[in-house]
Amino acid sequence: MGEHALLSASSSHRWLNCPPSARLEEGFADSANDYAAEGTAAHALAEHKLREFLKLSSKRPVSRYDSQELEDYTDAYVAYACELISEAYLRSNDPITLVEQRLDFSHYVPEGFGTGDLVIVADGILDVVDLKYGKGIMVSAEHNPQMMLYALGALALFDNLYDIQKVRMTICQPRLDNISIFELPLDKLLIWAETELKPKALLAMKGEGEFVCGEHCRFCRARATCRTRAERNLELAKLDFKPPALLTDDEIAEVLSRAEDLARWSADVWEYAQSEAISGRKKWPGYKVVEGRSNRKYSDEAVVAETLLAAGQYSENTIYNRKLIGITDMEKLLGKKQFNELLDSFIVKPPGKQTLVVASDKRQEWNSAVADFT
Template structure:
């Protein structure tokens, strides 16, 4: 079992915002209300990807050398395939473009800012007056931004300390998330990084002194284990319940409050799903919520218990009509089979011609915070101003 710091970089969005969560988690873990961290299949897949990346950077290999290798992590077993190798290659190539001697998977000490705390920095090096670090996120479910990322800044502080506190001018932070957004970057001055370190000192002092508060937010609550406790987190429940109550305001919501609720819509949906599961579990345990009961659900989709036998019967009766009409495989699958790579020949000429035929539909407008990097869309009427 990998050791975890009490104030780990990966949990910084929680403990640096909702400072009261630290003692609460200690208590709930101590009395067994929250079980010890269990690894998931997806987390273990990420561990395997990190292991392949580490060996490649340490020994000058490419991930395609590992295709077919069987690797176990946290009770799960994976066979490295072409897809994982392709996903890892871009980030590895980027590191190699900048350095031949990176420090990989190193434990960094955060004690100067968070006494007794530590983290594991995926990759770091010094390049002139710049300190770059790169962090692999192999998950595909949720995009992780580099900009404003507290976890990255803590890794950067730890690596700067590990490297002997070099007199660099800036810190370049990279998120390598090949299955959700690709390569993402954020560069800040060393001065800004050290100012962030001072902020973390103040947070640590508050936590240690007990001057804490519950402060729910989407980022703070996203991976907080208090959600697994019976009844969930009282502070989060109250926060979400208040947003739900605001909708009943007969006067209507202010634009500011409306946007605040829209920002946290995903958290509200997740909370409703959790309430549904708790209510269903109570009913199945024989203690249904008043006015509810558990019943058998609708039957699922039909399927053949013996697919090969069904295929034989259908082809004997219908011939070629037993099959759907042929259709092209998707572009992602085409890329895997046709695109040339370091360890596969592919079909270079076909791939080049196919690229001239590929297009993408315009994305639908979406709401983001005002400080988002993309420029705001003009109101429809304003688009005619220049005509």
């Protein structure tokens, strides 16, 4: 893993909203997970492909995530990046293109730096492109502080040499077919940097400012034990109901609006407490660690099969259960293109189980009247 800034670009959404979170998080280990490692592998492969396109020396990386799927999705990102580079050559004779460039924005954020996956300068436009390999959450480039920090870092490299007037920030998330673009005139970016970014970064560096809860708490390393978050959630739980004996529809709607945050917070606290207890670091009063339920399993499947066949009463057909691998694994094996060519007409999507969600959810509302007639 590479070095990591306290006020990193990737956590900027959090420390801009809750400046003291950066220092508070220092006390917690960074649990880099398998998804992060897969993202690193995707970036390395994408970088290699882009460098080849630009005729720069490069060696193809090898990783345990190598698969047709990784190949296809990095190809999709690289195809988009190459299009941007080609466009830049149409606009200007001498565009500058940088791949996996270290970007230093420490003139606004103490010790701040990050890596830009692709930076292009051509004809007054600065392009900053970020590959996001995750597929859990669709990420928007709109006023995305991580992208704005990268843009400030890139500007520091070129501003004196090129007459940049506009920055264009693009997030490419190939596994969700998401290309999100946000353009900002240079002066607006600089005003934000001076008036909002700089003061908040100084507060965050000193561990000062106000703790503020919000959706940015979700990936905060202090999320399970943060007092402000606990107080806010316990406050949410205090609903002041009056008679009659049964809750009204409005009161139930009020409970629903708070339940999601409360459930997420209590799950975070539970997960933290459980992992501390299992590791032996903590013993919580009134709780103990036990062994969970487990199922019997064969110690050696090949030997079991041999034993049964040797017994003479059983055939392979009776002892084996042949099954196709699942759709996600099949798509990984074949790659998206071949999967679609060979299997598209054999994939069906049965209607999902109805579920209650917030009105702002992007899915279309389920219509029980239509469903009754189909």
